[in-house]
Amino acid sequence: MTKQTNLGGSFALPGAAPTLKRMGYGAMQLAGPQVWGPPRDIDGAIAVLREAVAAGVTHIDTSDFYGPHVTNQIIKRAIHPYPDDLVIVTKVGARRGEDKSWIHALSRQQLTDAVHDNLRNLGLDALDVVNLRVGGVMRPTEGSIEEPLTVLAELKQQGLIRHLGLSNVSPAQLREAQTITEIVCVQNLYNLAQRSDDGFINDLAEQGIAYVPFFPLGGFSPLQSSALDAAAAALQATPMQVALAWLLQRAPNILLIPGTSSIEHLRENLKAATLEIPFELMAELELIGGGVRQS
Numbered sequence: 001m002t003k004q005t006n007l008g009g010s011f012a013l014p015g016a017a018p019t020l021k022r023m024g025y026g027a028m029q030l031a032g033p034q035v036w037g038p039p040r041d042i043d044g045a046i047a048v049l050r051e052a053v054a055a056g057v058t059h060i061d062t063s064d065f066y067g068p069h070v071t072n073q074i075i076k077r078a079i080h081p082y083p084d085d086l087v088i089v090t091k092v093g094a095r096r097g098e099d100k101s102w103i104h105a106l107s108r109q110q111l112t113d114a115v116h117d118n119l120r121n122l123g124l125d126a127l128d129v130v131n132l133r134v135g136g137v138m139r140p141t142e143g144s145i146e147e148p149l150t151v152l153a154e155l156k157q158q159g160l161i162r163h164l165g166l167s168n169v170s171p172a173q174l175r176e177a178q179t180i181t182e183i184v185c186v187q188n189l190y191n192l193a194q195r196s197d198d199g200f201i202n203d204l205a206e207q208g209i210a211y212v213p214f215f216p217l218g219g220f221s222p223l224q225s226s227a228l229d230a231a232a233a234a235l236q237a238t239p240m241q242v243a244l245a246w247l248l249q250r251a252p253n254i255l256l257i258p259g260t261s262s263i264e265h266l267r268e269n270l271k272a273a274t275l276e277i278p279f280e281l282m283a284e285l286e287l288i289g290g291g292v293r294q295s
């Protein structure tokens with residue numbers, strides 16, 4: 001595949017952090033069913049990663065608890081040694097139960113082990129960006145994050161982590177975090193239908209902090225809406241492309257990490273960066289998340 005120059009333009013993370021193409025790739029779907037164990041088609045997973053990098057993607061989102069370990073091992077096998085401009089963003093703060101559940105893992109030892117697991121399985125000496133994942137999946141849980149974030153700030157001081165982000169957090173938790181260390185990105189649930197973070201995104205944009213929505217396509221239950229279908233038909237695009245293009249147009253600090261295990265879906269998703277949604281259609285799409293139509 002030839003390198004795509006237009007991946008939604010670029011966004012410079014704050015401070016001394018790198019600049020990323022706005023259209024990235026989320027690697028969670030590369031593990032087996034329920035994000036557990038190896039995938040059915042490991043060669044297919046490797047091909048998806050290689051295609052993403054060949055297309056110019058510079059932002060891959062992952063975690064060592066995908067698989068567990070499996071997704072990072074596939075990333076290393078597929079694209080290590082990594083291109084200079086590739087930024088791998090990982091997350092810590094959870095572990096998987098034997099029943100495939102997602103359990104908080106926020107003690108000093110668990111966080112330290114998680115950072116070392118990521119380093120080993122990705123084959124890196126330092127992690128570019130690590131998100132501290134707290135809260136619930138559907139929404140943040142208020143409460144102090146000082147203890148776990150202090151552990152990661154210490155690991156950053158030691159040179160094992162270059163930059164820190166947060167996942168599943170509230171604006172109050174971001175404010176607390178910023179008294180401890182610099183935060184370059186926030187990763188929360190957000191898409192056309194899940195709009196709780198509208199105000200938060202605007203605040204982050206003013207501060208120059210990236211907002212990286214997870215489940216941009218709806219996650220395990222992909223978005224379905226007649227308004228989305230109608231917009232897609234009008235634009236001669238697919239509904240998933242419209243959902244991604246809407247996010248890119250929603251705010252300049254939104255960076256995308258759609259997840260897929262399919263090369264066809266990857267190509268379709270990357271092309272969404274070239275789709276322009278006219279103002280009137282953006283207003284129609286606002287209604288999906290219960291927004292007010294602008295006239």
Ligand SMILES: NC(=O)c1ccc[n+]([C@@H]2O[C@H](COP(=O)([O-])OP(=O)(O)OC[C@H]3O[C@@H](n4cnc5c(N)ncnc54)[C@H](OP(=O)(O)O)[C@@H]3O)[C@@H](O)[C@H]2O)c1
Pocket residue numbers: 025026027028029061062091133137167168187188213214215216217218219220222240241257258259260261262264265266268269
């Ligand atoms: N911080 C957190 O707590 C958290 C939670 C969840 C996810 N994440 C991150 O966010 C990333 C994105 O989330 P996600 O992968 O769960 O959800 P997503 O990107 O919203 O959607 C992925 C789902 O959509 C399907 N899909 C992708 N492209 C498609 C297309 N063009 N047409 C039709 N279906 C398509 C995928 O299936 P196929 O494989 O068949 O394409 C998969 O089932 C993950 O990779 C992960 O890195 C973070």
